[in-house]
Every structure is written in structure tokens, then in C-alpha cells.
Amino acid sequence: MFRRLTLAIATSIIVAGSAMAADPIEGNWKTDSGETAQIAAAGGGFAITLRTGKHSGKRIGEMKANGSGKYKGTITDPADDKTYSGNATIKGNALAMQGCVAVVFCKTQNWKRQ
Template identity: 40%
Template sequence: MKKTLTLALVALTLSAGIAVAQDPIEGVWQTQPDDGAFAHITLAPCGDKFCGLISKSFRDGKEFKSANHNKKLVYDMVPQGGNKYEGKVWRPSNNKVYLGKMSLSGNVLTMRGCVAGGLICSKQTWSRVK
């Protein structure tokens, strides 16, 4: 009995050690419309940073298969503390890469694409899908 209890405790301890805390930005986010379309972006770890792939695209409220499907929109995002992140963002409509800044508040992710070392930024507010 004692041996069975010990084995059960060891198994429970090992399985608890395997569980890894998920970062709050991980999940699927809906972008604001940009040039008449919006997308679902799946944010997940990529190495020691975070990346966001275009997982679905919508135009006029209907899903369509975009040429940008599965492309990275967000990459090299590094946590800065206080639910803030910095990395890079790609804007498909003009094929430019910008300094990216993200700020998380509950189920709202404020995304900024910046130029001039972060002095001039354009922002979007994304909402959590799941």
C-alpha cells in the first residue's frame, strides 16, 4: 500500500512538472479591418519568442483563402514585462515590416507598427477569439 501511494505521488509530481504555463498572449486574435479585410492571427511561441500566423482571412464578413494564409504577421516578439511585448510586424497590404509593440489588457491586444525607432506608430486593437 505504501509503495503504491509513493508511486502515485511520484507520477503526480512528474506530470505536474510537465505542465508549462501559457503566456497570456497565446491564442487566436481578430485584427481590426485593414484595407477592407481582417484576419485571425494565431499567436504562439516560436523558440524563445512569440510569432503570429495568419490562420484565417475575412472580407465582407466572409472567410476566404488569402494568399497570405499561414504567413507570419507577427514575429520575434519578446516579453518586456507588464504585459508588453516588442518585436516585428508585417503589413501585407504594403509588404512592409515595422517595429512591433504589443500591449495586453484582458481580452484586448493593442498592436502598434512603428517607424523612426518607435516614435511614429499606427495602432490596431485586436480582440481575443479563443
């Protein structure tokens, strides 16, 4: 009986710990253009890679957590390979992905979690 209880508690702790380890930004996101972008942990931050569409497999960005659901890094337009300073803000299953030139000229896309 004690052995079963210990095993059940240990399993619960392991499952809860691995669920808590994932950052809210990690996962697959549907972009405004209908493609799927995957955001995964990489090198102390997060890598953004397209998984579907014409540019599938292309890495299009890197972000680092800033706290409170905000991220900062770079984002690349896969069509012309131009890289911009980027910001991302996550709220539930919505991700506002923003690329800026000179902080003044910005474009935002709203991605949805898949």
C-alpha cells in the same frame, strides 16, 4: 486509497503546470480587419501568423516578452510586406498591437482574443 490520492495529486500538478506554462499572448486573436492571427511560442519568443483571410499562412511578426504584459519585436503589413518595429500590450482579452516607423509615426490595432 493512497495510490488514488497520489494519482489525483500528480494529475492536478501536471494540469496546473501546463496551464501556467502558456504565456498570456499565446492564442488566436481577431484583428481589426476581421482576420484571425495566431500567436505561438517560437525560438525564445512568439511568432504571429495569419490563419484566415487573403494572406492566410503568412507570418506577420515576431515578439519577445518585456514583462508586465508588454512585448516588443517586429510586425509586417501583409499587403505590402513592409516590416515595422512593433509593440504589443495585453490587458485581459484585449491586445493593442502597434507598428511604428521612426518611433514617431505609429499605428495601433486593437485585437480581441477568440
